[in-house]
Each structure stands twice: as C-alpha cells, then as structure tokens.
Amino acid sequence: MSGWTEKDIPDQNGRVAVVTGANSGIGYVTARELTRRGARVVLACRSETRGTEAAGRLAAEVPDAKAEVVRLDLGDLACVRRFADGFSYDRLDLLVNNAGVMALPYGTTADGFETQFGVNHLGHFALTGLLLPTILGTPGARVVTVSSMAHVMANIDINDLNSDRHYRRWIAYARSKTANLLFTHELSRRLAAHGSDVVAAAAHPGYAATNLQTAGPLMAGRKTSERLMRLGNRYAAQSADTGALPTLYAATAPDVPPDSFTGPSFAMLRGAPGPSWRAPWTFDDRAGERLWAASEELTGVTYDALKA
Numbered sequence: 001m002s003g004w005t006e007k008d009i010p011d012q013n014g015r016v017a018v019v020t021g022a023n024s025g026i027g028y029v030t031a032r033e034l035t036r037r038g039a040r041v042v043l044a045c046r047s048e049t050r051g052t053e054a055a056g057r058l059a060a061e062v063p064d065a066k067a068e069v070v071r072l073d074l075g076d077l078a079c080v081r082r083f084a085d086g087f088s089y090d091r092l093d094l095l096v097n098n099a100g101v102m103a104l105p106y107g108t109t110a111d112g113f114e115t116q117f118g119v120n121h122l123g124h125f126a127l128t129g130l131l132l133p134t135i136l137g138t139p140g141a142r143v144v145t146v147s148s149m150a151h152v153m154a155n156i157d158i159n160d161l162n163s164d165r166h167y168r169r170w171i172a173y174a175r176s177k178t179a180n181l182l183f184t185h186e187l188s189r190r191l192a193a194h195g196s197d198v199v200a201a202a203a204h205p206g207y208a209a210t211n212l213q214t215a216g217p218l219m220a221g222r223k224t225s226e227r228l229m230r231l232g233n234r235y236a237a238q239s240a241d242t243g244a245l246p247t248l249y250a251a252t253a254p255d256v257p258p259d260s261f262t263g264p265s266f267a268m269l270r271g272a273p274g275p276s277w278r279a280p281w282t283f284d285d286r287a288g289e290r291l292w293a294a295s296e297e298l299t300g301v302t303y304d305a306l307k308a
Contacts, residue, residue: 003272006033006248009034017095018096020045021098023054027099028054034252035067041065043067045072046072051069051070075115089134093142100176102148119176121180143201144247145180153170153174156178161294178279186285189259260275
C-alpha cells in the first residue's frame with residue numbers, strides 16, 4: 001500500500017459504479033478516476049445543475065468517460081427510492097457512499113430526521129439496502145462508505161439518534177460518522193453470514209480541501225469561521241485529489257479486507273492511503289445491531305436480500 005496513487009487503480013472496464021455527491025470534492029475526483037480507468041459511473045447528485053456541470057468538467061478531463069448524472073437527494077427517502085427504482089443496470093460493482101454534510105445549523109430532512117444523521121447515515125443506509133439485490137448479484141462488488149476521523153469525538157446515542165434532546169453541530173456530525181463505521185461493521189457481518197463475497201469497507205480523506213468545511217459556516221452566517229476554514233483549506237489541507245486516494249484504494253485495490261478503514265498514512269491527515277485507526281466503539285456488535293434495527297424502522301428499508 002506504501003506510495004499507492006491513482007495510477008495503481010486496476011482496469012475498470014466493464015464495471016458499473018455509483019458515486020454519491022460526485023459533483024465536487026472527493027466524490028468528483030473518485031468518479032473522474034474511475035472513469036479514467038474505464039468504469040461506467042453514475043454521478044448521483046442532489047443538484048442536477050451542479051451534476052451536469054461536473055459531468056462537463058469530467059468529459060473535458062477524460063474525453064472518453066462513460067458517465068451519467070442522476071438526481072439523488074439523500075435527505076429525501078422518496079427521492080432515494082426513485083433513484084433505486086430507476087437504476088437500469090443489471091450489475092453494480094461499486095457503490096461509493098460519499099456524499100455528506102458537516103457541522104450544519106440544526107435542520108431536518110424531508111422526512112423529519114436531523115439533517116446530518118439523515119443525510120450522512122440514513123440516506124446511505126436506505127440507498128445501499130435498495131440497491132443491494134443488484135450488488136449481491138455482481139461478483140466481487142464493493143460498498144465503500146466515506147466516514148471521517150471526526151468520528152472519534154462522539155459515539156452514537158441510540159436513545160437520541162436525531163439529537164432531539166440537545167443539538168451540538170460537531171457532536172451530531174461525529175455521531176453520523178460513527179454511524180457510517182457501525183453501518184460498515186454490521187453490513188460486513190451480515191454479508192459474511194449470508195456467504196456473500198461483497199466487501200463492505202470504509203475510508204476517510206484526512207484533512208482535504210473541499211467545500212464541506214465552509215458549507216456549515218456559510219449557512220449559519222459565521223463569517224469568521226468561514227474565513228478560518230478557507231485559510232485551513234489553503235495552507236494546511238491536502239488537495240481533494242490526494243484526499244480521494246483512500247476512497248479509491250478501498251474501492252479498487254486487490255484484497256481490501258471487509259470492515260477495513262483506509263485513510264491517509266501520515267498522522268491520519270495527509271499522504272498515501274494506509275490502514276487507519278478507528279474508535280473501539282465502531283466495532284461494537286451490539287451497537288451495530290441496534291443502529292441497524294433503528295435504521296430499518298426509520299427508513300422502512302429492511303435488507304430482505306440478506307434474510308433469504
């Protein structure tokens with residue numbers, strides 16, 4: 001894994017991928033590099049306008065890219081279902097659960113869930129479950145969910161998943177990123193019990209310069225915080241191109257272990273991808289089971305394909 005770069009991505013011809021949040025940042029770079037290696041990529045974006053603009057940039061960088069834009073709003077479960085119902089391919093080799101929001105002012109999704117928990121975890125939980133029959137039917141398929149080192153700030157509170165009792169934007173974000181890792185852990189366990197060769201893995205970008213850092217301060221009107229985030233992105237963060245490498249590694253490198261967590265190798269913040277430390281609570285079987293049950297109840301998506 002030492003020194004691994006996008007040039008090490010194996011040939012992806014004949015493979016189909018879905019990348020959520022593919023219009024910018026880590027998601028865009030992930031989609032671009034997968035198409036560069038021959039994959040057909042669905043750019044799953046909340047804004048069709050921004051998705052179309054991204055597809056234009058991608059075509060300019062990779063003239064023979066096979067890519068299409070499909071609207072996906074992870075904060076609206078009806079939209080998630082429409083996306084899954086409209087998925088027209090008979091295979092899905094790679095689902096990259098990348099889209100996310102960070103440290104926003106309190107808000108709710110179309111279904112009434114706290115926004116960060118609803119978008120970062122529940123939307124991807126529903127999407128994965130709805131696409132799972134196609135994923136299970138694709139030999140060697142993978143589900144890669146993008147978490148964050150910020151998960152170390154907080155475990156989930158199974159009795160207050162929507163932060164109804166008290167909302168703190170960074171704690172809510174951390175809990176949603178812990179939920180991503182618990183989801184990966186529990187999905188890996190259930191896939192193994194089902195006898196499937198599908199690999200569920202997680203990744204994180206370290207500190208990468210994307211618009212994720214500034215979105216929260218912009219929404220809250222916190223100009224000082226916004227300026228500080230922009231300065232951090234300019235002088236301390238690594239590029240989105242480098243930040244996408246852990247995701248691309250988890251998605252394409254041979255022999256990626258189930259329930260692995262890949263991130264930058266230097267202090268888990270910068271550099272080539274490598275195995276990343278994660279909080280012990282993200283391996284908690286009981287917590288994973290309880291979060292799974294709550295997620296099924298909240299979304300109405302029951303993963304029946306793993307029960308057969």
